[in-house]
Amino acid sequence: MKILITGGAGFIASHVADAYLELGHEVVIVDNLSSGNKANLNPKAKFIEADITNKDLIQAIVREERPEVINHHAAHIQVGYSVKNPQFDAENNIMGLLNIMEAAKEIPVKKVIMAATGGAMYGNKPTPFNEEMKAEPLSPYGISKRAGELYLNYYHELYQIPFISLRYSNV
Numbered sequence: 001m002k003i004l005i006t007g008g009a010g011f012i013a014s015h016v017a018d019a020y021l022e023l024g025h026e027v028v029i030v031d032n033l034s035s036g037n038k039a040n041l042n043p044k045a046k047f048i049e050a051d052i053t054n055k056d057l058i059q060a061i062v063r064e065e066r067p068e069v070i071n072h073h074a075a076h077i078q079v080g081y082s083v084k085n086p087q088f089d090a091e092n093n094i095m096g097l098l099n100i101m102e103a104a105k106e107i108p109v110k111k112v113i114m115a116a117t118g119g120a121m122y123g124n125k126p127t128p129f130n131e132e133m134k135a136e137p138l139s140p141y142g143i144s145k146r147a148g149e150l151y152l153n154y155y156h157e158l159y160q161i162p163f164i165s166l167r168y169s170n171v
C-alpha cells in the first residue's frame with residue numbers, strides 16, 4: 001500500500017514510517033524539517049521537503065502521489081507557544097490539515113490516520129482520562145487537535161473517507 005506520512009522526519013512518525021516499511025508498504029514522507037531531522041528519515045522512504053501550510057504545494061503532492069492512506073503527524077506541538085501564538089498553531093494544525101484533506105477527497109484516500117492528543121484534550125479534569133470523557137480542550141493546541149478531529153468527521157460524513165484519531169498521551 002502507498003502511505004503518505006506527514007511529519008515523518010519527527011520523533012513519532014519516523015518510527016511509524018520504519019514500521020510501515022518493514023511491513024512492505026511504500027512510504028512517502030512530507031516534512032518541513034521545522035522540528036524534524038533528516039537523520040530520522042528512513043532511506044527506503046521517498047522524502048519531500050514541504051510545508052503543509054503551503055496549500056498549492058501540499059495539494060500538488062497529494063494529487064501527484066495519490067496515497068491510499070494518509071498518516072498525519074505534522075503539527076506544531078508546543079502547548080506553551082500555542083498560548084502565545086494561537087494563529088500560528090491554527091495555521092499549522094487546522095489549515096494544514098484542511099489543505100491536505102481538500103486534495104485527499106479528490107483521490108479519494110482509503111483512510112486518514114491523525115495524531116491527536118490525550119494530554120491536551122480533556123482540559124483540567126482530574127486524571128486518569130478515558131475515552132468516554134468529554135473532550136474539552138483549553139489550550140489552542142488542544143483546540144486545534146479537536147478541531148482536526150471534527151473536520152475529519154466532516155470529510156467522513158460528506159466524502160465517506162474513513163479516519164481514526166489517535167489521542168496519544170505524552171510519548
Ligand SMILES: NC(=O)c1ccc[n+]([C@@H]2O[C@H](COP(=O)([O-])OP(=O)(O)OC[C@H]3O[C@@H](n4cnc5c(N)ncnc54)[C@H](O)[C@@H]3O)[C@@H](O)[C@H]2O)c1
Pocket residue numbers: 006007008009010011012013030031032033034035036037050051052053072073074075076077092096115116117118119167168169170171
Ligand atoms: N510527543 C508526544 O508526546 C505527543 C503526544 C500527543 C500527540 N502528539 C502528536 O504526535 C505528532 C508527532 O509529534 P512528535 O512528538 O513526533 O513531534 P515532532 O516535532 O518530533 O514531529 C513533528 C514533525 O512535523 C513536522 N512539521 C511541523 N510542522 C510542519 C508543517 N507545517 N509542515 C510540514 N511538516 C511539519 C516537524 O518538522 C516534525 O518532523 C504531532 O502531531 C503531535 O501533536 C505527540
